[in-house]
Amino acid sequence: MFDLEQAIGDWRQALVSSGVKAREVLDELESHLRDEVDRQVRAESVPEQAFEAAVRQLGETDLLKSEFAKNRGLLAQDQLKQMILTLAGIPTSAPITTMNTSPSTPEPGWATYLKGAAFTMPALFLWTLAAIFIVPKFQQIARDTNFPTLGPTGLWNLSHVTIQLTLFVSEHFLLIATAVIGLLILLEWRSAKWPRYRRATVGTGAFLLNSLVLISIFVMLLAVMVMAPAMAHRMQ
Numbered sequence: 001m002f003d004l005e006q007a008i009g010d011w012r013q014a015l016v017s018s019g020v021k022a023r024e025v026l027d028e029l030e031s032h033l034r035d036e037v038d039r040q041v042r043a044e045s046v047p048e049q050a051f052e053a054a055v056r057q058l059g060e061t062d063l064l065k066s067e068f069a070k071n072r073g074l075l076a077q078d079q080l081k082q083m084i085l086t087l088a089g090i091p092t093s094a095p096i097t098t099m100n101t102s103p104s105t106p107e108p109g110w111a112t113y114l115k116g117a118a119f120t121m122p123a124l125f126l127w128t129l130a131a132i133f134i135v136p137k138f139q140q141i142a143r144d145t146n147f148p149t150l151g152p153t154g155l156w157n158l159s160h161v162t163i164q165l166t167l168f169v170s171e172h173f174l175l176i177a178t179a180v181i182g183l184l185i186l187l188e189w190r191s192a193k194w195p196r197y198r199r200a201t202v203g204t205g206a207f208l209l210n211s212l213v214l215i216s217i218f219v220m221l222l223a224v225m226v227m228a229p230a231m232a233h234r235m236q
Contacts, residue, residue, distance in 0.1 A: 002048040008033065011055060033058055107199050109188060116202040123206075123213040124173075130217060131170035135163050138220050145230035147223065159223045162216045 011033070012026055020026060036057050040050030138159075141147070147156060169176065187194040 002046075002051075004037070004047050004051060007048075007051050029058065109195065109198060112199050112202050113184070116206050119206045120209050123210045126217070127166060127213050128170055128173075130213075130220075131166050134217075134220060135166055138163065138224065141224065141227055141231065145227045147227050147230075155219075155223055155226060158219055162219045165212075166216055 008030065012030055015026060015029065020029075033054050036054035037047070037050045040053050041047060045053065142159075147159075187198075
């Protein structure tokens with residue numbers, strides 16, 4: 001008697017033997033195969049005939065292997081593009097596929113969170129250094145040069161907000177980190193739709209955090225440039 005699950009397992013093993021080894025790709029192909037089998041069965045085909053028709057629809061093992069080989073260069077380009085965008089802090093949720101099929105399954109949660117941590121840690125490290133070394137010096141210089149009345153009001157207000165935000169994050173980092181981790185755990189546990197938006201959300205968060213740190217440091221640098229003439233005059 002025909003065993004559909006056994007047949008699908010053998011078909012998948014044949015793909016592995018032919019060189020298709022990525023688990024995500026195998027899962028995607030199996031999903032397409034099962035969908036086609038279901039469609040064939042609904043069209044009143046018996047399971048064995050439905051399976052054979054689905055395999056023909058997807059392509060024989062050698063044909064699939066050839067298709068993956070042809071698209072390997074394109075896949076490498078897509079991966080390089082994704083890496084450059086991620087390093088730049090630009091979120092992107094476009095899936096990388098190796099053939100013309102529907103979007104692949106969501107990226108594993110551990111991979112998304114690992115990447116997010118990798119691209120936010122440098123920003124958090126710089127922000128911590130700024131809070132410990134730069135902000136106290138900046139505040140001292142601002143007092144010595146009477147910057148609140150010396151510089152443009154808008155620049156002082158922006159600098160003040162930047163300093164307060166930097167100090168707030170550094171002082172309450174553990175509480176903020178705990179809240180964020182707790183929220184992510186809750187989403188993973190309770191939201192069935194979260195995996196679909198996980199990668200884009202984490203990428204956007206990393207982008208915003210990096211942008212905020214860069215803006216904060218730029219504002220303080222700009223304020224120091226405005227205070228520089230008064231500092232030079234005071235030293236004379």
